[in-house]
Amino acid sequence: xxxxxxxxxxxxxxxxxxxxxxxxxxxxxxxxxxxxxxxxxxxxxxxxxxxxxxxxxxxxxxxxxxxxxxxxxxxxxxxxxxxxxxxxxxxxxxxxxxxxxxxxxxxxxxxxxxxxxxxxxxxxxxxxxxxxxxxxxxxxxxxxxxxxxxxxxxxxxxxxxxxxxxxxxxxxxxxxxxxxxxxxxxxxxxxxxxxxxxxxxxxxxxxxxxxxxxxxxxxxxxxxxxxxxxxxxxxxxxxx
Numbered sequence: 606x607x608x609x610x611x612x613x614x615x616x617x618x619x620x621x622x623x624x625x626x627x628x629x630x631x632x633x634x635x636x637x638x639x640x641x642x643x644x645x646x647x648x649x650x651x652x653x654x655x656x657x658x659x660x661x662x663x664x665x666x667x668x669x670x671x672x673x674x675x676x677x678x679x680x681x682x683x684x685x686x687x688x689x690x691x692x693x694x695x696x697x698x699x700x701x702x703x704x705x706x707x708x709x710x711x712x713x714x715x716x717x718x719x720x721x722x723x724x725x726x727x728x729x730x731x732x733x734x735x736x737x738x739x740x741x742x743x744x745x746x747x748x749x750x751x752x753x754x755x756x757x758x759x760x761x762x763x764x765x766x767x768x769x770x771x772x773x774x775x776x777x778x779x780x781x782x783x784x785x786x787x788x789x790x791x792x793x794x795x796x797x798x799x800x801x802x803x804x805x806x807x808x809x810x811x812x813x814x815x816x817x818x819x820x821x822x823x824x825x826x827x828x829x830x831x832x833x834x835x836x837x838x839x840x841x842x843x844x845x
């Protein structure tokens with residue numbers, strides 16, 4: 606190897622050696638994404654399968670909690686002020702994304718920020734509840750998933766009617782704590798009427814009220830019950 610080539614080789618090694626610490630430091634200081642999660646129940650245990658599914662879902666796409674992602678969980682226990690305060694707390698902490706679970710949590714997440722992306726899940730009617738402007742183009746900073754949007758309520762009632770021959774009177778059991786309950790009631794009862802069914806909403810706000818609510822259904826001659834908006838979004842033994 607000529608002196609000139611030797612000097613070039615040594616210079617290259619020296620430059621690489623100097624760069625290695627910089628690369629290592631860059632890797633060490635790389636920002637780990639922080640995701641805020643606004644739940645609805647009072648603990649991870651009460652959230653049950655939903656909590657496990659979220660953590661497992663992130664891990665399945667390479668985001669392992671505590672290593673490649675930080676999940677900031679908040680559990681408002683179905684209390685309006687806690688929803689509001691915890692959503693604001695997550696935003697103030699500087700999370701990169703805010704996930705809201707359930708229809709009760711979603712409006713508070715949207716209210717808390719106009720800049721941080723908000724992703725909602727388990728919201729029956731995001732369009733009717735004005736969380737988004739369009740299913741095709743949600744716009745703004747809010748988007749998400751819904752498995753029971755208003756437009757498919759009628760189809761669900763059709764299937765219900767097929768399963769129970771002679772069905773005529775149905776009850777919609779809903780949690781009055783939900784901000785979206787009015788819209789859901791109107792949509793479901795209107796869809797029932799179209800199918801020749803008589804629909805009546807029965808609201809509850811705490812699990813201990815359910816016995817009296819079912820007793821009222823019996824008096825009203827209800828033949829079938831739709832566990833509507835918010836039934837599994839409470840605390841205690843009724844939690845999902």
